[in-house]
Amino acid sequence: MRIILNGDSYDLAEPLTISQLLATLDIDPRGVAVEHNLLIVKRVGFDSTEVRSGDQVEIVNFVGGG
């Protein structure tokens, strides 16, 4: 299955929760925010929100800026 992850297509073997997706990507969930199909997923929802084929996911963090 294919999702759109941070604007690019990304292949997943099967549907994953946000938590599982972050673990797959080696991303610490504490430093990021996640948007799933344009809706913010609160951190408490990372375990219960499932990413399915065709979904759009944005994962953002803080970087240097003024």
Add this chain to the structure above:
Amino acid sequence: MNSDPLVIAGKTLSSRLIVGTGKYANYQVMQQAHAASGADMITVAIRRVNLTDRSTESLLDYVDRKQYALLPNTAGCYTADDAIRTARLGREVGLSEWVKLEVIGDERTLFPDNAALLEATRVLVQEGFVVLPYTSDDPVICRQLEDAGAAAVMPLGAPIGSGLGIQNRNNIQIIKEFAGVPVIVDAGVGTASDAAIAMELGVDGVLMNTAIAAAQDPVAMAEAMKLGVVAGRQAYLAGRMPRRRYATASSPPEGLVTGR
């Protein structure tokens, strides 16, 4: 804590200098510059996580969140919707309602789109954000932003990253005179005297990034900025002497040893 703190939306900052995290050669220099600046609030940007290179260090590894309050920005957003979306994401990353709201209207000058800024301010205030909008040095839009619920107004001194110093001192003074919320000069400062001039105009604080990060010695410049802000504030509180067109001697005219 000093006796003349900056208070924004009930939050007390001991320093009137707010500094950024962009454009540093590396995080070590940034960390030292932050320490030298004495700032207790720092700005950060919100961007997509780099998925291809997970080895890159995280900015937050170099920011002690017990020492510094984070102020996420919406830099790079050109519409109210994008800025609102970015602000919401920033709230989730940082778990704080504070946002430095930017809606840019022009690529070359990075001047704000004030109509979109006002619209985004209204929406975010409604959602419980503490909104600090980066805006033009225009007293009218500053008043409108305050009426929309902005917790402070942040007029630019000059274009972002230009280092030109305060271009319209009169407007900045009028903005301060009108404002019922703190006024932070955001952008345009190039060196310590610019920071001092901004503070001498009576504003409540100065926000800068490039002036420190792009200095040849960012750590030394950070300290200079700290001192410039303190000096400017103190001079403002002290009340400057009136300007005169001609000289008035400082030494007494009497008792002069003259002639032979």
